[in-house]
Amino acid sequence: MIKKHMPTIAALLLMSACTVALAETAALSKAPASQLQRGRYLVQVAGCNDCHTPGYAPQNGKVDEKLWLTGDALGWSGPWGTTYPTNLRLLLAGMSEKQWLHHARNMEPRPPMPWFNVRAMTDADLKAIYAYTRSLGAAGVAAPAYAPPGTQASGPVVRFP
Numbered sequence: 001m002i003k004k005h006m007p008t009i010a011a012l013l014l015m016s017a018c019t020v021a022l023a024e025t026a027a028l029s030k031a032p033a034s035q036l037q038r039g040r041y042l043v044q045v046a047g048c049n050d051c052h053t054p055g056y057a058p059q060n061g062k063v064d065e066k067l068w069l070t071g072d073a074l075g076w077s078g079p080w081g082t083t084y085p086t087n088l089r090l091l092l093a094g095m096s097e098k099q100w101l102h103h104a105r106n107m108e109p110r111p112p113m114p115w116f117n118v119r120a121m122t123d124a125d126l127k128a129i130y131a132y133t134r135s136l137g138a139a140g141v142a143a144p145a146y147a148p149p150g151t152q153a154s155g156p157v158v159r160f161p
């Protein structure tokens, strides 16, 4: 009995998954150009690229936009251990706008991430950053894993005394 219905159930599940995906895409492509521009502007002037885009600060910001916010393998070492700037393109691809607002207001990542600056942003600014980052699409690989104090960090690091 159940077996007979399996293909139907599978088809229904697939259809609803597609509908969700389509609705998400539609919502994103509907983001007004002014909101995307605002997001791009904020990512630039609030310094997100400085750490979350590979080579951004050392190359005076001359990094292909395709690479923006894809995270970095340059570690930041200090008394907190070694942290690596998260790939925000992948992070936000897995979050709804609502989840992002909640995350941005409640996260407490380790240094040198200025989470307090993100928390101080208005909803409109956070939504613009979300819309812009999602419009770039998911890309790149996850940043190296956090290394706790006293453990070996992978690759080059910026060292805080």
Ligand code: HEC
Residues within 6 Å of the ligand: 043, 046, 047, 048, 049, 050, 051, 052, 076, 083, 084, 085, 086, 088, 091, 107, 108, 109, 110, 111, 112, 113, 114, 117, 118, 129, 146
């Ligand atoms: C000085 C470097 C630096 C700057 C500037 C910076 N970040 Fe970060 N960010 C980091 C590091 C390093 C981490 C990882 C922290 C950890 O592992 O605990 C991080 C983590 C995050 C996370 C948490 C990811 C998660 O897994 O929950 C978010 C979200 C984030 N950054 C967004 C931003 C945004 C938006 C901006 C611009 C307003 C920004 N960051 C600017 C270095 C930076």
